[in-house]
Amino acid sequence: MAPSTPVRHAWRVLTGLLAITGVLFGINALGVYAFQASSWTPDLALDLQGGTQIILAAQTTDGADPDAEQLQQAVSIIRQRVDASGVGEADVATEGGRNIVVQIPGQADEATRERIQSSAQLQLRAVLFTGSPATSFVGEDGQSTPYPTPDPSLPSTPTASPTNGSDPSWITPALQAEFLAYDCANPTNNPAQAPADQPLITCSDDGSVKYILGPVELDGTDISDATNGQEQNTGQWAVNLAFNDQGTQKFGEISQRLYGAQAPLNQFAFVLDGSVLSAPSMNGIILDGRPSITGNFTQETSKALADQLKYGALPLSFTVVSSDTVSATLGSQQLQVGFLAGLIGLGLVAIYSLVVYRALGTVIIASLGVMAVLTYVTLCILAWRMGFRLSLAGVAGLIVTIGFTADSFIVYFERIRDELRDGKSITAAVEDGWARAKRTIYISKSINILAAVVLYILADATVKGFAFTLGLTTAIDILIFILFTHPVMQLLARTRFFGSGHPLSGMDPEALGAVYRGRAQFRAPAAAVSGRANRSRGEAQRRQTIAERKRAELAAAQGNSRSTKEGDD
Numbered sequence: 001m002a003p004s005t006p007v008r009h010a011w012r013v014l015t016g017l018l019a020i021t022g023v024l025f026g027i028n029a030l031g032v033y034a035f036q037a038s039s040w041t042p043d044l045a046l047d048l049q050g051g052t053q054i055i056l057a058a059q060t061t062d063g064a065d066p067d068a069e070q071l072q073q074a075v076s077i078i079r080q081r082v083d084a085s086g087v088g089e090a091d092v093a094t095e096g097g098r099n100i101v102v103q104i105p106g107q108a109d110e111a112t113r114e115r116i117q118s119s120a121q122l123q124l125r126a127v128l129f130t131g132s133p134a135t136s137f138v139g140e141d142g143q144s145t146p147y148p149t150p151d152p153s154l155p156s157t158p159t160a161s162p163t164n165g166s167d168p169s170w171i172t173p174a175l176q177a178e179f180l181a182y183d184c185a186n187p188t189n190n191p192a193q194a195p196a197d198q199p200l201i202t203c204s205d206d207g208s209v210k211y212i213l214g215p216v217e218l219d220g221t222d223i224s225d226a227t228n229g230q231e232q233n234t235g236q237w238a239v240n241l242a243f244n245d246q247g248t249q250k251f252g253e254i255s256q257r258l259y260g261a262q263a264p265l266n267q268f269a270f271v272l273d274g275s276v277l278s279a280p281s282m283n284g285i286i287l288d289g290r291p292s293i294t295g296n297f298t299q300e301t302s303k304a305l306a307d308q309l310k311y312g313a314l315p316l317s318f319t320v321v322s323s324d325t326v327s328a329t330l331g332s333q334q335l336q337v338g339f340l341a342g343l344i345g346l347g348l349v350a351i352y353s354l355v356v357y358r359a360l361g362t363v364i365i366a367s368l369g370v371m372a373v374l375t376y377v378t379l380c381i382l383a384w385r386m387g388f389r390l391s392l393a394g395v396a397g398l399i400v401t402i403g404f405t406a407d408s409f410i411v412y413f414e415r416i417r418d419e420l421r422d423g424k425s426i427t428a429a430v431e432d433g434w435a436r437a438k439r440t441i442y443i444s445k446s447i448n449i450l451a452a453v454v455l456y457i458l459a460d461a462t463v464k465g466f467a468f469t470l471g472l473t474t475a476i477d478i479l480i481f482i483l484f485t486h487p488v489m490q491l492l493a494r495t496r497f498f499g500s501g502h503p504l505s506g507m508d509p510e511a512l513g514a515v516y517r518g519r520a521q522f523r524a525p526a527a528a529v530s531g532r533a534n535r536s537r538g539e540a541q542r543r544q545t546i547a548e549r550k551r552a553e554l555a556a557a558q559g560n561s562r563s564t565k566e567g568d569d
Contacts, residue, residue, distance in 0.1 A: 006431065007494065010487035017370075017483040024377045031384045038384035042376070045105050045391035045465065046091060048335050050328040052108040054116060056318040058098040065097035066316050074314050075100055081115040081307060091462075100318070103326065105389050111304055117320055122220035122309055124251075125200060125213035126166040126258065127267035127279050133184040133203060133210050150177035165214035166257060166265050170199045179212055205275040206296065213269050213276075217254060222247030226309040228302035237297040239306045241290065248289025258282035272305070338395040345402045353406070357413055359497070360506030363488055364409045371405060371480045375473055390469075393462060397469030404448060405477045409485065411444075412437040413506075416489070420509050426501060430493045434486050441481060448474045 031038025043049075058066040058074070071094055078100065079092040091103040102116055156174035163169075184203035194200040196216040203210050225242040243251055258266045259282045269279040270293045278295040297305070346368060353361030375398070382388040415437040419429035452471030456464050492498045501508045 006427070006490045010490040013483050013487040020483075021374065021377075024374065024381065028377055028380045028384070031381070038380060040380060042379040043105070043383040043387075043389045044335070045389040045394070046103050046326075046328075047392050048328055048390070049105055050326050051103060051105040052323065053326045054102045054104075054108070054113070054323045055095070055321040056100045056102065056117070057321045058100070058316045058318055060098075060316070070316055071098070071100070074316055074318070077314055078102060078116055082112070099321065107325070111300065113323070115304060115307065117318065122223070123196070123200075123216045123271040124218035124254075125216055125269050125271055126164075126254070127211055127264045127269050128166065128168060128171055128199065128214050129179070129212040130264045130267075130279075131179070131210050133207060150174060150181050162214075164257060165217045165254075166261070167214075168265070170214055171212060175199060175201070175212065179210065182210060184210055200271070200274075202271065202274055202276055204279070205272075205277055209276070209279075211269060211276055211279065213271065218243075218247055218250055220309060222250065223309055226306040228297075228299070228306040231292070231294070236294055237299055237302040239293040239297070239302050239309070241292065241309070243289035248287070251289055251291065252285070252287040255282050255284070255286045259285050277305075334392060335395070338392060338399070342395070342399045342402065345399055349402060349406050353409075356506075358504050358506035359502075360413060363485060363492070364406065366488070367409065367480050367485045368402070368405060370484050371473070371476055374476050374480070378472065378476070388468070389465075391462075391465040394465035394469040397466040398473060401470060401473035401477065404445075404474065405480075407444070408441050408477060408481050411440055412481070412485065412489075416507065417512055420501075420507060421512050421514050423509075423514050426499050426507055426509075427493045429507075430489050434489075438481075442478070445474055445478050 028038050028040070032040060056078075058071060060066055075092050075094060079090070082090045082092065082102065082104065090105065091101075093101055095101045104112065108116075151174075154172075154174040154177055156172050158169045158172055160169045179201050182201045182203070184207040196219075198215060200213045201211070202213065222243050223241055224244040224247075227240050228237060229240055230236065231238050254268065258268055260266070261282075263281065264279075266281045267279045268282055270277045278293045280294060293305075349368065350361070350365050353364040355361075357364070379388065379390060383390075412433060416429050416433035419432045420426065424432065449471050452467045452474065456467035456471065459467060498505045498507055501510070503511060
C-alpha cells in the first residue's frame with residue numbers, strides 16, 4: 001500500500017532539512033579547507049577573547065581639548081570604518097577629554113590599523129604643472145643642485161588675479177622655486193602644506209611625479225558614496241565616487257572647463273592626505289557626478305580607500321598614543337559559566353517535557369538538538385562572511401531563546417491534546433492541531449523578531465550581540481518548527497506506540513479526558529469510576545465549550561426520552 005499524503009509530505013520536508021544542514025556544513029567546510037578563512041568554532045568577541053587596544057589622541061592647534069561634538073563625530077566615523085573592515089563586536093569610546101580608545105577582538109592587521117588611524121582628507125585640485133622628481137636647478141656657479149633652497153625675495157603674488165582653479169597665473173616665481181626645491185623622497189624637508197585656497201606642491205603617492213596643483217575646488221564632504229570595482233575595459237581596480245547635489249554641480253562645471261584643454265591643464269588630481277592618488281585627464285564632460293579614481297590599486301587597497309572616503313574624513317587629526325594587546329575582560333571562566341547556564345536550561349526543559357508530555361517530550365529534546373546544530377554552524381559561517389563575533393550578550397540571547405523555543409512546542413502539543421479531547425483520532429488531531437497552532441506561533445515569533453530588530457537598531461553596541469542572536473535563533477526556531485517538529489509528529493502519529501494512544505506516549509485520549517469517541521458518540525457514564533476517571537471527566541467538563549455542553553445535554557435528554565418511551569411501551 002502506498003503511504004498516505006501526510007507521510008510523503010513529512011519525508012520530503014525532513015529530506016529538505018537534511019539537505020539544508022548539509023549545505024550549511026559544506027559552506028563552512030569550503031571556508032575552512034579551501035579558503036582557510038573559516039573555522040569550526042565561532043569567533044569570540046573582545047569580552048571573551050581579548051584583542052588589540054589602540055589609543056588615539058586628538059591634536060589641536062592651541063593644545064586645548066577638542067570640542068566634544070567633534071570627538072563624538074570622530075568616534076562615529078572610526079566605528080563605521082572598523083565595521084566596514086569586517087571586524088565585529090569592536091568597542092570605540094572616548095577617554096578623558098581628548099582620547100579615543102579602540103578595542104578590536106583578536107589581532108588587528110595592518111589594513112585595519114590604517115583604516116583607524118588615517119584621516120582620509122580628500123581634496124580635488126586642478127593640475128597646473130607637472131615634472132619629474134629629479135628636476136634640477138643650475139646655479140650661478142654652473143653646478144647642478146637638485147633641491148635648492150628657495151630665494152625668499154622672489155615674488156609670491158600672482159601678477160594677474162586668477163579666474164579659476166586652472167589659471168596658470170597661480171604659478172609665481174616663488175612657487176616655481178618651491179617646486180624645484182620640493183623633494184618627493186623626503187617630504188619632511190619640504191615647505192609647509194598650502195591652505196585650501198592656495199596652490200599646492202606635492203607628489204604622487206608612489207613619488208614618480210611632482211605636481212603644482214590649484215586651490216581646492218571639491219573635498220570629501222561633497223562625496224555621498226564610494227565603492228570599489230573593476231573597470232570593464234582595462235580590468236583595473238578603481239574607486240567609484242558619487243557626489244552629492246552640490247558636488248555634482250561643481251564637478252560638472254570643472255569637467256566642462258578642463259575638457260579639451262592642453263595637458264596638463266586638462267588633468268584633475270585626487271589628493272588624499274597631501275599625496276596625489278591619481279591625476280587623470282578629463283576625457284569627457286561628467287554631469288552625473290559619478291567619476292572614478294584609478295591608479296595602482298588592488299582589490300584590498302581600493303576597498304580600503306573607498307571605505308575611508310565613504311565614511312568621511314575625521315574632523316580632527318590624531319596621533320597614536322599606544323597600541324597594545326589586551327586580555328579578555330571576562331575570560332574563559334565567564335564563557336564556561338554561560339555555557340553551563342545554557343546546559344542547565346536545556347536540562348530543565350528536557351525534564352519538564354518528559355514529565356508533562358512523557359514520550360512526546362523526546363520530540364522537544366530532538367528539536368532543540370537540531371536547532372543547536374543549525375545555530376552553531378550558522379554562527380561559524382557568519383563569523384567567516386560577516387565578521388560576527390559571539391559576545392557574552394550573544395550567549396545570553398542564545399540561552400533566552402531556549403525558553404522561547406519551548407513555548408512553540410507547548411502551544412503545538414497542547415493544541416493536539418485539545419483536538420484529542422474533542423474525540424478526534426490521533427492522526428487527525430496532529431493535522432488539525434498544526435493548522436491551528438501555527439498561526440499563534442507565527443504571530444508570537446514575528447513579534448520576537450520585530451523586538452530583536454528594533455533592539456539591534458536602537459541599542460548600544462554592547463547589546464547588539466544579544467539582539468542579533470535572539471533574532472537569528474528565533475528565525476531558526478520557526479524553520480525547525482516547520483521542517484522538523486511537525487513532520488516528525490506526522491510520522492509518530494502513525495506508529496503503533498503513539499497512534500494507539502499508549503499511556504506513556506503523552507497522547508492517551510483516556511488520560512486526557514476525551515469528551516466523545518467517534519462521530520457524535522459521547523461516552524456513557526460508567527456505574528463505578530475510579531479516581532483517575534473522575535479527574536479525567538472533571539477536566540473534560542472544564543474544557544468543554546458552551547456549545548459542547550448543550551450538545552451533550554441535548555443528547556442525554558434525547559437518550560432519556562427514548563428510554564422512557566421504551567419503558568412505557
